[in-house]
Amino acid sequence: MECRPCRGDEMGLLRELFVAAVMELTGGEYSLEQRRAWVSSAADKVEFCARMEARQPFVAILQERIAGYADLQPDGLIDHFYVAPWAKGQRVASGMLQHIEELAQSKEMTTIHSFVSLTAEPFFLQKKFVVVEQRIATRAGVTLPHALLQKVLTLKSTRESLPR
Template identity: 40%
Template sequence: MEIRRFRLGDEKELLRVHISAIHILSSRDYTPEQIEAWAPADLDADLWVNRVREIRPFVAEIGNDIVGYADVQQDGYIDQFFVSGTHARQGIGTRLMARIHDEAMSLGLTELTSDVSKTAEPFFALHGFQVVERRFPIRRGVTLQNAFMRKVLTHADRVAPL
């Protein structure tokens, strides 16, 4: 597995990862109505392309297949963190999280934050994040549930280069 920086042209495969993660993995924690509101079939592709280009995520590849992606912004906010629904529990998320920590330390960040789905909350907790606040965002008129989570970074969080 390789973790690399985003490249123009990755957008279509990142969308596939995004949709599969939500429709496959999160379906155990959210209703079909919530899943469709969060990752609708009629998602605006242009908005998606612009958004993913803006956040410039790290991309996980196995062979030539993109199997996950995650970003960390200059302020330490993790906007998107997704592993393909067909590649769960293979260490991809852990490798992406290590890369985020490495980037955060190189940027001199003192904390990481994210709005985390119910599905991803145990994974983030395993990596030292704590729930700060339960939130109930509304997407397409449907109420979802997530948690704003934070991790204070210490020197011990520095990870060896991948």
Template identity: 30%
Template sequence: MIRKTICVVNLGDYSKDQVEAWQNIDKLSWSENVATHQALVVVNKEDKIVGFGDMTQEGYLDHLFVDADFQGQGIASLLLQTLETNHAQQTLTTHASITARPFFEARGFHVVREQTVSLRGEKFINYEMMKGED
């Protein structure tokens, strides 16, 4: 689901090489990382995972993905709202892709800074974003 989303949804904002590098996830390190976060999934009637999000105890939203076939149905909003509720007294942060930036801005996050990050030999623009006190 995550690879498909990156390849379909993010291709409009990132090059083919960037998308290839991004979707090449190291499953072991990713699983270890997610294991220390509060993670939520949304499944459809057929028990297919259609959305996923996770947040650290400190309020850092690490991942938020919705299957490319289920975009625009409020799944990301539901995930974010649930995670925010569990961290209501905290400042929330994330590193948002170019694609995700408008979603987060519409939900009260603001850009702290634009940054260029490296991943598997590719450079990406993304945005450090925050919601709450600066």
């Protein structure tokens, strides 16, 4: 699996992946009504593509296909983090998070955080995030429980590798 910046002409594919991931992977934790409300944020394709392009996401490529996408904002927020249903359980999310942590460290960020679904929370906890706060979002008049999770990054010291 490799991660690379998402091209402008691929934003529509991210929208399809987002809808598929929410509708097909989160049914254990969210009702159909909740999942429909969640994906309603992508109802307007032009608006979704413009919003995502502004976030400068990257894509994870597996078997020459987009298997997932995510982003890292300047304040350390991971806004979107989604894996395609066909790629679930193949460590795509693990690879994307590793990529995010490397990006964050290259920008000398000390923490990263995300508003995480109940579905993804066990994954993030396994990756050493901690719950900061339980929250309830409202989308299209429907409530969606989720949580703010944060991870403190250990900055790699470059001092040891400097010439004496």
